[in-house]
Amino acid sequence: MTVEFHRPVPIGQIRGEPIQIDIEATEAECRALAMRMDVPAIRSLRCSFKLSRESNSVVRAEGRLHADLVQTCIVSLDDFGTEIAESFAVRFVPSGEESDDIDPDMDDEVPYADGVLDLGEAAAEQLGLAIDPYPRMPGAELPD
Secondary structure: OOOOOOOEEEHHHOOOOOEEEEEEOOHHHHHHHHHHHOOOEEEEEEEEEEEEEOOOOOEEEEEEEEEEEEEEOOOOOOEEEEEEEEEEEEEEEEOOOOOOOOOOOOOEEEEEEOOEEEHHHHHHHHHHHHOOOOOOOOOOOOOO
8 A cells, every 4th residue: 555645653752741743744745645535636734643652552642633625516516625624533553453343432543563653644544534525615506
């Protein structure tokens, strides 16, 4: 799998007190993510993470995502700009140790390998979840 927005963080960097890490996608990464998300453009993508150890191998991340993107209206088929601002929480767990529990109230789990978390991919996944699959431009009305 090609990762368009890679921001590796070694799990060993997270000890004791929570740490704050801010990431931002480059123009090239935004273009690649727009293709992946099937939107005309992503103008910017920023994400802030507060990372804390939950156990020896599990890291909890509280995040705040902000994106400026272009979508295509499902009514008029015109492109229009929109912003996404989302808060989220995820748990980074070793690959293969994800829970089988499908409790919707649990934080999503993001697998990691080789002791390295990928904050860029986690941000990209959260953006994918936040994008409106049926975007409607403000004021767009269905014909009678």
